[in-house]
Amino acid sequence: MIWDRGMETMDRDRLQSLQKTRLNWTLRWARERLPFYRERLQNIVKLDERAADAIEELPFTYKSDLRDQYPLGFLAVPREEVRRYHASSGTRGKPTVVAYTERDLTLWSEVVARSLAAAGMEPGQTLQNAYGYGLFTGGLGLHQGAERLGVSVIPASGGNTERQVQLMVDLAPDGLAATPSYALYIAETMHHMGISSQDVAVKTGIFGAEPWTEGMREHLQEGLGIQAVDIYGLSEITGPGVAIECVEGKNGLHVFEDFFFVEVVDPKTGQRVAPGETGELVLTTLSKEAMPMIRYRTGDLVSANPExxxxxxxxxxxxxxxxRSDDMLIVRGVNVFPSEIERVVLNQPGVSAHYQLAFEGHPSRPELVLEVEETSPGSVDQKTLSTHLRAALGVHLTVRVVEPGRIPRSQGKAVRVVRRMVET
Ligand SMILES: [Zn+2]
Incomplete structure (x- = not known):
């Protein structure tokens, strides 16, 4: 189902002209209201009707800028116009705070409603929302968007997994929203409780907030008996609902371009890359009042497909x-993404979908160890797994096989990399 047919199927020429109008509004709004942008924008372009053509000349905004302006240096409206705050956890340093006006919240609900419809949900259905509620945008973001679509919500939040499963049996939700790693744990818990995918009604999985692979999709679709799609978003831009896969295509995430302007750039040079080439996703908000973002460097590596x-x-x-560019690990000089490792692990028979990467040894010469779980004693062919990893990554990785249940389960965002270095 297409929630806003007019906007979502708009002719691209019309869409681009709408983007230009909104981009001009954003540039003027940001320059008038935020010292940060006033300084940066004043000498670079004349903010007239042609400003939107010159977006490539504008400077980028980085996560570090948000940290430097902590807490509310990017706030473009008076405090009394703010209706909600969210904040990042600050696991990678100082947290960042984001704010929304009433209109910002309405527009956010709108993109989440479109997202859920694209995932296959319909008005009148029920969604179990196992994203964490609170400062994290996942819980409340999905919640308000589901209500906007006319879907009833079970605000289960993360954790308490057996009760989570019980709710799925008792209230028969049609959809489940969670991080993919938590959905995996829910599926495993169902199995342990003797409940099969036939005993629950869930048909749609909306999974995001961490990178995941096609292998994980197959695993989750099979384990839960659902269609699973990837949802994308980040609090700096709004939260979940910036982009989502459609259930018909499951081949790339549609960006709601009437609200978000997309560029993909070479992370080193900052120059735009051609369609289909991988680069860093850069987003500009087109309607956001409380915290407009201009050319925000997401750190997420993607390619764009205009087909x-x-x-x-x-x-x-x-x-x-x-x-994310900051998830990248360097193993003996070779760049490795945890998602590449996941791809190999999930293609290997006899290995569970739970895995973890540990840096061990002395801090001056850390060794990266991949821990995988066998599904039954002796089920993992360690040698074949090592060979496949080496072929895919171009570097040798030590593999350690552990017994079922040994790797910590995620109840929110998965912790894929741990450090167990020896202190001397
Ligand atoms: Zn599509």
């Missing part, structure tokens, strides 16, 4: 996130 989609939506699609 029409089978579902009828005309928006640009971005590939699944290969990984």
């Amino acid at each position: 029409p989609c089978v579902c009828g939506r005309t928006s640009l699609r971005i590939s699944r996130i290969h990984g």
Whole structure:
């Protein structure tokens, strides 16, 4: 189902002219209200009707800028116009705070409603929302968008997994929203409780907030008896609902381009790359009042596909996130993304979908160890797994096989990399 047919299937010429009008509004709004942008924008372009043509000349905004302006240096409206705050966890340093006006919340609900419809949900259905509620945007973001679509919500939040499964049996939700790693744990818990996918009604999985692979999709679709799609978003831009896969195509995530302007750039030079080439996703908000973002460097590596989609939506699609540039690990000089490792692990028979990467040894010479779980004693062919990893990554990785259940389960965002270095 297409929630806003007019916008989502708009002719691309019309869409681009709408983007230009909104981009001009954003540039003027940001320059008038934020010292940060006033300084940066004043000498670079004349903010007249042609400003939007010159977006490539504008400087980027980085996560570090948000940290430097902590807490509310990017706030473009008076405090009394703010209706909600969210904040990042700050696991990689100082947290960042984001704010929304009433209109920002309405527009966010709108893109989430479109997302859920693209995933296959319909008004009148029920969604179990196992994203964490609170400062994280996943819980409340999905919640308000589901209500906007006319879907009833079970605000289960993360954790308490057996009760989560019980709710799925008792209230028969049609959809489940969670991080893919938590969905995996829910599926495993169902299995342990003796409940099969036939005993629950869930048909749609909306999974995001961490990178995941096609292998994980197959695993989740099979384990839960569902169609699973990838949803993307980030609090700096709005939260979940920036982009989503359609259930018909499952081949790239449609970006809601009437609200978000997309560029894909070479992470080193900052120059735009051609369609189909991988680069860093850069987003500019087109309607956001409380915290407009201009050319925000997401750190997420994607490629863009402007080809029409089978579902009828005309928006640009971005590939699944290969990984954030700051998730990249360096193993003996070779760049490795955890998602590449996941791809190999999930193709290997006898290995569970739970895995973890550990840096061990002395800090001056850390060794990366991949821990995988066998599904039954002796089920993992360690040698074949090592060979496949070496072929895929171009570097040798030590593999350690552990017994079922040993790797910690995720109840939110998965912790894929741990450090167990010896202190001397
Ligand atoms: Zn589509």
